[in-house]
Amino acid sequence: MALGASLLSLVLPQVLAWLVNGPLLTDGSRAGVVGAAAVVLVVGLLEAFLVWCRRAFIATPGTNVEQDMRVSMFRHVLDLPVEFHDRWSGGQLLSRSMADLGSIRRWLVFGLVMMLVSAATVVVGVALMIATSWQLGLVYVAGAVPMMWLSFRFREDYKVVARRARDQAGDLATAVEESVHGIRVLKAFGRAQDALDDFSRQADALRDTEVHKARTLSRVTFALGAIPEAILAVSLAIGVPLAAHGHISVGALVAFFATATIVNRPVERLGQFLAMTLDARAATDRYVQVMDTVSAVQDPAEPVALPAAGPAGTRVELAGVTFAHPTGAEVLTGVDLVLEPGLTTALVGLTGSGKSTLLQLVPRLYDATAGAVLVDGVDVRDLARSDLRGAVAVAFEDPILFSASVRDNVLLGADPDDEELLHLALDVASAHFVADLPRGVDTVIGEEGLSLSGGQRQRIALARAVAARPRVLLLDDPLSALDVSTEAAVTARLREVLVGTTTLVVAHRPSTVALADRVAVLEDGRITGVGTHADLLVNHPHYRYVLTALAAEPQVVTL
Numbered sequence: 094m095a096l097g098a099s100l101l102s103l104v105l106p107q108v109l110a111w112l113v114n115g116p117l118l119t120d121g122s123r124a125g126v127v128g129a130a131a132v133v134l135v136v137g138l139l140e141a142f143l144v145w146c147r148r149a150f151i152a153t154p155g156t157n158v159e160q161d162m163r164v165s166m167f168r169h170v171l172d173l174p175v176e177f178h179d180r181w182s183g184g185q186l187l188s189r190s191m192a193d194l195g196s197i198r199r200w201l202v203f204g205l206v207m208m209l210v211s212a213a214t215v216v217v218g219v220a221l222m223i224a225t226s227w228q229l230g231l232v233y234v235a236g237a238v239p240m241m242w243l244s245f246r247f248r249e250d251y252k253v254v255a256r257r258a259r260d261q262a263g264d265l266a267t268a269v270e271e272s273v274h275g276i277r278v279l280k281a282f283g284r285a286q287d288a289l290d291d292f293s294r295q296a297d298a299l300r301d302t303e304v305h306k307a308r309t310l311s312r313v314t315f316a317l318g319a320i321p322e323a324i325l326a327v328s329l330a331i332g333v334p335l336a337a338h339g340h341i342s343v344g345a346l347v348a349f350f351a352t353a354t355i356v357n358r359p360v361e362r363l364g365q366f367l368a369m370t371l372d373a374r375a376a377t378d379r380y381v382q383v384m385d386t387v388s389a390v391q392d393p394a395e396p397v398a399l400p401a402a403g404p405a406g407t408r409v410e411l412a413g414v415t416f417a418h419p420t421g422a423e424v425l426t427g428v429d430l431v432l433e434p435g436l437t438t439a440l441v442g443l444t445g446s447g448k449s450t451l452l453q454l455v456p457r458l459y460d461a462t463a464g465a466v467l468v469d470g471v472d473v474r475d476l477a478r479s480d481l482r483g484a485v486a487v488a489f490e491d492p493i494l495f496s497a498s499v500r501d502n503v504l505l506g507a508d509p510d511d512e513e514l515l516h517l518a519l520d521v522a523s524a525h526f527v528a529d530l531p532r533g534v535d536t537v538i539g540e541e542g543l544s545l546s547g548g549q550r551q552r553i554a555l556a557r558a559v560a561a562r563p564r565v566l567l568l569d570d571p572l573s574a575l576d577v578s579t580e581a582a583v584t585a586r587l588r589e590v591l592v593g594t595t596t597l598v599v600a601h602r603p604s605t606v607a608l609a610d611r612v613a614v615l616e617d618g619r620i621t622g623v624g625t626h627a628d629l630l631v632n633h634p635h636y637r638y639v640l641t642a643l644a645a646e647p648q649v650v651t652l
């Protein structure tokens with residue numbers, strides 16, 4: 094339709110030529126003039142109708158493409174492993190999934206269509222101009238050479254700044270995200286001004302890039318506007334003598350200039366279309382960069398079914414597990430550890446010894462670099478991730494809650510309508526404070542649960558892990574914000590409810606260690622001792638040292 098509208102506009106100069114050569118220069122008949130006016134009117138109305146159709150019909154496919162790309166990207170980002178999210182900032186992903194995709198849509202619905210239409214209009218228009226007068230047509234074609242050279246130069250310059258601007262916009266989004274996320278720290282330390290200064294510096298850099306882009310575009314727009322006008326002046330200087338000597342008719346001369354005026358329009362806008370295309374290209378590159386990232390943690394081609402748990406529960410084994418973050422040194426070196434079915438094992442080690450890392454290998458938040466993690470004898474890499482993560486629940490030390498109701502947060506990994514389970518899980522986690530919230534379990538907790546205290550957040554996160562009714566429960570020191578007596582009450586209830594659940598608890602407090610059936614000591618990336626608390630106290634010097642260090646950590650600071 095866009096093409097039809099544009100090509101129709103080229104009909105008008107031909108009507109004009111016929112009008113000049115016919116009724117105007119010969120008989121001057123009224124019927125001829127009226128006929129020409131009628132043709133102009135019909136062609137004009139048809140062109141307007143086609144333009145309306147283009148605008149009306151392009152919106153749906155354009156927005157559909159944008160939506161499909163956005164959903165695919167979010168699905169892919171959710172599927173990418175934690176290691177990817179360790180490296181990528183939220184702002185970059187945000188700007189790629191919002192602003193970049195918006196720019197691709199605008200290009201699809203306008204830039205691409207207008208580029209194609211303009212190209213067709215120019216080709217057909219120049220052909221008509223050559224057919225009208227080959228001498229003048231060739232002059233016009235000669236003008237294309239400097240324009241193509243200028244466009245090439247523009248493309249080389251602009252594509253670099255277009256990409257830079259998008260990357261800087263992503264960094265700026267990250268700065269906003271981090272500052273908002275850490276607003277309490279910034280305020281408490283009185284660093285708001287520093288954050289503002291940093292942000293202003295980044296915003297200045299983005300503005301400079303945008304100005305650079307605009308200047309590059311304005312230079313090429315000026316050149317692409319001036320050259321066709323100059324060609325028209327040259328054509329006029331050549332065309333008038335040609336017409337005067339009868340080499341071309343006056344009508345042909347008029348038609349040539351009318352066509353040239355129409356062809357000039359898309360030529361003059363070529364810079365703008367090119368800029369849009371290069372912007373969309375930078376946006377597409379950034380989109381593809383995320384989409385082309387292959388997830389290192391994938392489902393196997395033919396997943397093995399998770400065997401039913403044994404009578405005592407599920408057995409988890411880490412066999413010769415070694416792990417290093419892509420950017421760091423080896424954290425775990427040949428770890429051998431068995432979590433006996435239905436028992437609670439405490440994992441103890443100095444800070445930074447790799448306890449959280451070890452725990453995250455079980456649900457495949459990371460994959461072991463060497464060795465294997467086995468759940469009931471099956472390598473976790475041979476299981477479908479959904480099966481594995483359905484059987485394993487984690488409560489992290491830093492509890493992440495979503496801006497949803499308490500109910501939705503707790504029943505995240507369970508049946509969302511299971512009222513009984515909801516209350517049981519909250520009870521086990523000693524989250525009785527929920528009853529006092531304004532709307533009870535339906536109270537929407539603020540972004541990331543920041544409207545709750547640290548201990549309250551931890552208890553909701555623990556309730557979530559319990560409600561998942563896992564075969565294996567991994568607790569990364571989830572009770573650290575609770576006082577010792579609440580911790581004891583929660584642990585006692587956990588023991589009652591989680592009969593048959595194999596539990597690994599990362600312990601930072603002697604009180605937590607004492608509640609476990611067995612203790613494993615992580616030292617220099619290896620498990621150097623497994624036994625009861627009492628045995629290890631007697632036989633394991635590093636365990637004694639770690640316990641002393643943990644006990645020395647002040648729980649209450651007295652000034």
Ligand SMILES: Nc1ncnc2c1ncn2[C@@H]1O[C@H](COP(=O)(O)OP(=O)(O)OP(=O)(O)O)[C@@H](O)[C@H]1O
Nearest residue numbers: 179418420421424443444445446447448449450451
């Ligand atoms: N994403 C990461 N990239 C690179 N190194 C990391 C990453 N996460 C953790 N590490 C490093 O791995 C090591 C183990 O970290 P981990 O969080 O497992 O220790 P931890 O024993 O749980 O510590 P803590 O008791 O303080 O919670 C640390 O040296 C840490 O710096």
